[in-house]
Amino acid sequence: MKVSARNQLKGTVAEVHRGPNHGPCRINVGGTTRTASIINAAAEELKLAKGMTLHAVIQASDVMVGVD
Numbered sequence: 001m002k003v004s005a006r007n008q009l010k011g012t013v014a015e016v017h018r019g020p021n022h023g024p025c026r027i028n029v030g031g032t033t034r035t036a037s038i039i040n041a042a043a044e045e046l047k048l049a050k051g052m053t054l055h056a057v058i059q060a061s062d063v064m065v066g067v068d
Contacts, residue, residue, distance in 0.1 A: 011054060012027070013028075013051060016043055021039060024037060025043065036056060
């Protein structure tokens with residue numbers, strides 16, 4: 001798989017939930033959990049299942065920083 005996004009995290013699926021249209025996919029990356037919102041059709045097409053290895057590809061147009 002080749003993609004242009006440079007922010008890629010290799011991890012394993014911790015859990016996948018399906019809602020009415022989409023649901024959260026929790027991904028274990030080095031002991032830390034990240035959550036992706038994924039539509040049901042994509043989760044089914046990718047055959048996402050607990051324990052499966054995947055790459056979380058992150059592409060953001062904006063990053064905001066806040067301080068107290």
